[in-house]
Amino acid sequence: QFKNRAEYMDALSGQILQRLRLRTQRETRGYKELIAAYGYLESQLEQSRKKISWLEYEKEKPKKDTENGSEVEDTALKAKLEELKVIQYELNDAIKKKAEYADKVCSQADALKKMEEDLGLSQTRCNELETLNKALQEKLTTAEEIVTVLSRTSEAIMGEHQSLQALYNSQQAKFKGMERDLAHLTQQVLEHKMKEAEDLNNETSVSKKLLQLTRLKELQESVGIGNKKVPPLKGGVGDMSGANEKLGATPSFVDDVVIYPATPFDSLEAHDVEVSALCFSPDGNYLATGGGDKMVKVWNVKQDLRTADLKCSLSGSGGGIMSVQFDQSSKTVLAASNDSMARIWTIGDLITRHTLAGHSGKVMTAKFMEDNNKVVTGSHDRTLKIWDLQRGACIKTVFAGSSCCDVVATKRALVVSGHTDKKIRFWDLRSTVPNEILLDGKITSLDHYPEHQLLLCCSQDDTLRLIDLRQNSISASFSAPGFKVGAEWTRACFSPDGQYVAAGSADGSVFVWEVASGRMKSKKEH
Numbered sequence: 001q002f003k004n005r006a007e008y009m010d011a012l013s014g015q016i017l018q019r020l021r022l023r024t025q026r027e028t029r030g031y032k033e034l035i036a037a038y039g040y041l042e043s044q045l046e047q048s049r050k051k052i053s054w055l056e057y058e059k060e061k062p063k064k065d066t067e068n069g070s071e072v073e074d075t076a077l078k079a080k081l082e083e084l085k086v087i088q089y090e091l092n093d094a095i096k097k098k099a100e101y102a103d104k105v106c107s108q109a110d111a112l113k114k115m116e117e118d119l120g121l122s123q124t125r126c127n128e129l130e131t132l133n134k135a136l137q138e139k140l141t142t143a144e145e146i147v148t149v150l151s152r153t154s155e156a157i158m159g160e161h162q163s164l165q166a167l168y169n170s171q172q173a174k175f176k177g178m179e180r181d182l183a184h185l186t187q188q189v190l191e192h193k194m195k196e197a198e199d200l201n202n203e204t205s206v207s208k209k210l211l212q213l214t215r216l217k218e219l220q221e222s223v224g225i226g227n228k229k230v231p232p233l234k235g236g237v238g239d240m241s242g243a244n245e246k247l248g249a250t251p252s253f254v255d256d257v258v259i260y261p262a263t264p265f266d267s268l269e270a271h272d273v274e275v276s277a278l279c280f281s282p283d284g285n286y287l288a289t290g291g292g293d294k295m296v297k298v299w300n301v302k303q304d305l306r307t308a309d310l311k312c313s314l315s316g317s318g319g320g321i322m323s324v325q326f327d328q329s330s331k332t333v334l335a336a337s338n339d340s341m342a343r344i345w346t347i348g349d350l351i352t353r354h355t356l357a358g359h360s361g362k363v364m365t366a367k368f369m370e371d372n373n374k375v376v377t378g379s380h381d382r383t384l385k386i387w388d389l390q391r392g393a394c395i396k397t398v399f400a401g402s403s404c405c406d407v408v409a410t411k412r413a414l415v416v417s418g419h420t421d422k423k424i425r426f427w428d429l430r431s432t433v434p435n436e437i438l439l440d441g442k443i444t445s446l447d448h449y450p451e452h453q454l455l456l457c458c459s460q461d462d463t464l465r466l467i468d469l470r471q472n473s474i475s476a477s478f479s480a481p482g483f484k485v486g487a488e489w490t491r492a493c494f495s496p497d498g499q500y501v502a503a504g505s506a507d508g509s510v511f512v513w514e515v516a517s518g519r520m521k522s523k524k525e526h
Contacts, residue, residue: 009133013126020122027115038101041094048091055084264524266307270297276489277323281330286311286347288333290321296335298347314345316352322489323365323406327372334375336366342377344389356387358394361403364489369409376415378404384417386429398432400425405488408448408455410469416455418443420488424457426472435472439465445491449498458492458503460485466501466515478513480520 271291278289280301287299287308296314319338326333332353336342342356342363356366361380368375374395375387380403386396402421409415415427420442425434441461448455454475455467462484466476478501486506494501500521502512512521 009129009137013130013133016122016126016129020119024115024119027111038098038105041098041101045091045094045098048087048094051087052084052091055080055087268299268308270299271295277321277335277491279324279326281326282328283330286326286330288324288326288335290324290335290337292320294318294320294337296321296324296333296345298333312347312350314347314350314352316343316345316355317341319362322363323367325367327368329372332372334366334368336363336377338362340379340381342366342375342387344375354387354389354392356385356394358385358397359383364404365406367407367409369415370411370413376407376409378407378417380404384415384427386415396429398427400434405442405444406446406491408446410448410453411450414469416446416448416469418446418457418459422459424455424467437467437472437474441485442488444485444488445493445503447491447493449494452498454494454498456492456494456501458485458490460488460490464492464501464503464513476515476518478518478520480511480513480523482507482509482523483511 268289270289271293273292275289275291277291278287280287285301287301288296289299290296294315294317296317298311298314299308300311301308314333314335317335317337317339318341321335321337323336324333325335331346331348333345333347334342335345340357340359340362343352344354344356345352356375356377359377359379359381361382363377363379366375366377369386373389375389377385377387378400379385382400382403384398384400384404384407385394386398387393388395400417400419402419402423404417404419407415407417413429415429417425417427419425422439422442424437424439424443424446426436427434439457439459439461441459441463443457443459445458446455453469455469457465457467459465462479464478465474466478467473468475482505483503484506485503490504490506492501492503494515499515500512501515502510504510510524512524513519514521
């Protein structure tokens with residue numbers, strides 16, 4: 001019913017003032033009656049006082065007349081006295097009523113004073129509301145102006161949105177066309193890669209034959225055969241089965257003098273996703289690989305190291321495989337995985353012999369200890385655990401204080417662990433206080449070369465370091481331009497004879513260094 005907020009606030013203020021005036025009139029109406037009654041009682045009291053004075057005079061007059069010898073009738077005197085008592089009673093009642101009315105007047109006066117104070121407060125509040133009303137009216141005006149501006153802006157934005165939507169639809173159509181072109185180009189690239197792979201396989205076959213001839217010639221020169229006829233190889237060139245007998249503990253597939261490979265011997269499509277771990281068996285007959293597809297695969301390696309075919313797949317892991325290792329008999333495979341567990345399989349019957357569960361974080365590494373009856377595991381939960389395989393239980397837990405990326409177990413019951421806090425810790429299993437070496441980057445892998453008591457460490461400062469375990473000191477370091485450690489599970493290792501160290505780089509290349517000179521031998525690209 002009001003045109004705007006100002007009219008509504010004015011009407012509201014008028015109603016408040018009208019109600020306050022009505023309340024004042026209603027509450028002061030009783031005071032007028034009390035004041036009139038009080039005045040009436042005052043006049044009655046004054047008349048009573050005059051009457052009492054006259055009666056006292058009349059009372060004293062008979063005494064004076066008696067003293068003068070005049071007598072007054074007793075009956076008239078008694079009547080006057082009775083009338084005097086009645087008047088006295090009426091006077092007392094009037095006094096009481098006067099006191100009561102006086103109390104009421106005082107109470108009403110106090111109430112009136114309180115009402116006047118309330119009226120003053122109400123008036124003050126009314127003034128404040130009027131001021132607030134004016135301020136709100138000004139804000140309302142400002143808000144209406146802002147709404148007007150925003151409405152215009154909204155219309156402009158809506159127009160721009162429609163333009164952008166049209167542009168988006170156009171770009172979307174172009175994108176779909178580019179996707180079709182990309183799919184076509186991808187198919188062409190795949191066909192080209194397949195042709196390249198076929199050509200590379202042909203080149204590899206030729207290189208294998210040339211390498212067999214070269215190795216045969218080197219073997220003849222090393223044993224002084226001269227023109228003596230050599231029994232044939234399985235590949236048709238010569239037999240090298242007895243060439244490795246003098247290596248002792250060295251695997252049978254390793255020459256006593258390692259020949260540095262110039263080209264890859266073979267290429268395997270091992271897993272559906274990335275390969276994160278691999279390990280040769282001690283006898284050289286098998287290669288174990290682990291990948292992000294939660295599988296461990298064991299491959300038959302032919303003695304000439306030229307080809308390998310799949311022997312078996314070991315399943316049961318609930319996470320990606322982070323490390324694999326064979327025991328000394330080459331019949332058992334140990335694997336650590338991202339599901340906070342490590343598992344042990346026998347490759348003869350493909351049975352899971354042990355499931356080592358107890359870590360609360362992903363297990364980054366698991367290694368057999370010296371007697372193969374114990375296993376050490378390192379996890380992201382910052383602990384190392386020692387497992388007794390005969391009992392199938394954890395027999396010791398060591399809190400390392402930092403996530404573990406790799407461990408090695410030496411023949412002296414010494415466990416070495418590498419951690420993300422850039423420290424290498426050396427644990428004597430009879431104690432819980434380790435010795436430590438602090439490096440410049442997070443430790444990603446460790447490898448042990450027992451013949452010379454050397455430890456190879458890879459860290460995320462893009463450097464490999466050689467540590468002498470007899471002195472727990474760094475004896476050499478290896479780095480190269482372009483070499484970059486790209487992940488916390490990047491692995492580095494010794495060659496079988498300890499003459500070389502190798503590690504993978506973030507760009508997919510493999511860098512190889514000579515241990516004796518510290519020089520980079522070569523860079524092999526995948």
